[in-house]
Amino acid sequence: MKNKNTMAKRCVSLALATVMALSLAGCKAGGNDAPQPGSGTTGQTQAGGSAAGEKIVNIGVTNTLNTLNPLLMDGMEMNKYATGLMFLPLMELDGDMNFEGMLADSVTAEDDRNFLVHIDDKAVWSDGQPVTADDVVYTALRICSPTIGNMAMMYYVFEGVGDDGFVAEGADHVEGITKVDDKTVRFTTKAPMSLITFNSSYARYLMTLPKHVIENMSEQELMSDPWFNRPDVVSGPYKVTEFDRDHYVSYEANKDYWKGAPKIDRLNIKIVEGSQLYAGLKSGEIDVTQNTLSAIPLEDYESIQALENVTTSFGEPITNQSVFINTTSITDARVRQAMVYAIDRGQILEQLLKGYGEVSEGFLSSASPYFDDTITPLPYDPEKAKSLLEESGWDRNRTIKFSINSDDSTFVNAASVIAAQWASVGIKAEIQTMDINTLMANAAKGDFDVMAIQYTYPPVDPYADVAWLLGGEGSWTGYGNDKINEALSKVSLTDDVGQLKELYSIVDRQVQEDVPMFSAYIIKTMAGVNKRLVGARPSVYGFLNHVEQWDIAQ
Known part of the structure; x- marks a missing residue:
């Protein structure tokens, strides 16, 4: 149990990040003076379209956003969801809290230390190149880089990674994360681990990057290159077009998404004060909120429930x-x-x-x-x-x-x-x-x-x-x-x-x-969704798993 206890104590960085993400649910860094997508300053409007006839949806959140770079990911769910729209995680929890394949179509345990991740055979990057085991292995190696220095991902559990979570500087592989074939990667842990823990702590947070696009960047460049704030090659349903970490993220649909082209042309995550959610839902400037990312004040619950244009629901008590x-x-x-x-x-x-x-x-x-x-x-x-x-x-x-x-x-x-x-x-x-x-x-x-x-x-x-x-x-x-x-x-x-x-x-x-x-x-937190928005079902987990299926009622 010594190794497992060590893992638990090292989990504090992720645990604290999660605590802070939830505790700050009602707070937003900075003011609210920057131009907001969907407010008329970018030529975009709320769900229902724009002058160009595009379908646009605004998600209202009260959590702040730190990064869209999968290599710098921490335990904050806001970062994970915003980034996961571009770079799919291997697995994700669905609305019933079952693990669902996203980039992978299966994760299986060979034994209590070896886990096989099989990438969906249909998975391709938006430039048409297949997503391969090489992409996963490359991403994992960079996460373990001492230059990038991401301790929150907790990769010290894998063979070949030091107790500090890093491989040796300049290492060209991770002993415990290896390619089996073009679509399969084996992850080998130092100590026994349940499949549940592997999926929850690792498969949900590993968002694979396109090796063929960024492999020539130095590790210093991988930490700061503007490509990560507007990547041109993605595996997910959307690409970022604008990013203001304190106010919004704007996306355009990846029409070549391998699970099907999104029906919503443009998606915006709008970071607002909790007190602004009621007014936004009422006016249509906000189309949907989510239970953990959008902290609706308790005093606004009854008012939002009374809105004729909004359907409300409550998430599981977590x-x-x-x-x-x-x-x-x-x-x-x-x-x-x-x-x-x-x-x-x-x-x-x-x-x-x-x-x-x-x-x-x-x-x-x-x-x-x-x-x-x-x-x-x-x-x-x-x-x-x-x-x-x-x-x-x-x-x-x-x-x-x-x-x-x-x-x-x-x-x-x-x-x-x-x-x-x-x-x-x-x-x-x-x-x-x-x-x-x-x-x-x-x-x-x-x-x-x-x-x-x-x-x-x-x-x-x-x-x-x-x-x-x-x-x-x-x-x-x-x-x-x-x-x-x-x-x-x-x-x-x-x-x-x-x-x-x-x-x-x-x-x-x-x-x-x-x-x-x-x-x-x-x-037990409330969420709201505009009745014009079809297919969006707010839930504690799985909210964005099938965002490509969202649509606007005609």
Whole structure:
């Protein structure tokens, strides 16, 4: 289990990136003064066409965008989806959270260390050249380059890659990523890995580049060449025409897309404030939003539901408002239990979230195939909380530091309720609001007693995040447990859903008992789509898998 634990601890860079992506859902870098596609400044309009008769769709998002370069990819889903429109990932999750082939038509396990990726025989680049194993091997080699220096992709798990995630400078191959034939690549890991983890952590994030187009670029050029912001050869349904990282990405259809020419001629991702989504959906300047990339404020839910031109839906509850307890600071499990018993989580869910979510215990929500619905959340019981505090000898004069994200307006309100309920049983808490970067820096230093943040544990493969957060010294919680470690060691060796459910149940039950963290609530987010837009079905996963089939109703 040593190698697997090492993997979990190294996953922190990706985990933190994911946390920040979700926690910043309602924030946008920069102002909103730049010209916006679809606003009339580029000659484009909302869905329904333009003066030229083109079909144009605007996707409204509130997440910022860092890069369109697959070699610089991190854990932020916004980057992944925007880039994946041009360079398909090998696999992707669909709306039912099953793995679906995108560039690959299959990924199979030869054994627990060797995985065969077969590229779809029909896959071709937009210039007509076939997508080959050489393209995949070339892309993987560049991801492992110490010059490019991308640690977030976590390729240290593969044979021939150092523990830092890189091959030797100037290396011309990766020992554990090899061509089998023109359409097949073998990935060999250093330690056993489940097929689920390979697909979730690697196949979903490897977006293959056209070797024949860029192979003569130096690695320094690969990091900054403007080609990546407007590539002329792609494997996906769209090509970028304009890119402003703080405001928008504009695409034109790849008419030679091998899965079929897109019906929508131009697609725009518009980065806006959450407060602008209602007005955009109402006017038609925004045609569709997605559940995790578009943070619609709760106060706008009813107004959007009332729009005659918009159909609304709710995604699976996957965004967890997690509350982490520094167990090196609050050492007695009875105190940590008392903190949960003292909170009326049902009241917070109904009054602040208007019932759009659920209360669960531990890491998993009802969206996960491993969710154990026999684990009953600790109830609101202030008398039980007082009794536990009395048993523990809790110092009622002590004040704990309760650190929260100032950008999360819903939880800022929830934190006030929680602090008041703690005070009623004898726990004094000072709420410290701060921006996300400060919160993350303090978390890394352990400079908090209790910290709350929105966190998504991938429903089909939460292993890396769970193992990190319960990884003992150096993790946010500082908590470790032998029973949990044993269960997690078995997680890496199986793809059996029933067995995984049993193993994650062991983890969540122990977490409920020792309380290194708890869930304040799990959010069920809204999405909206203009009724003129056909084939677009907002979902937590798989939203863009078949974007080429979207159309405008005539």
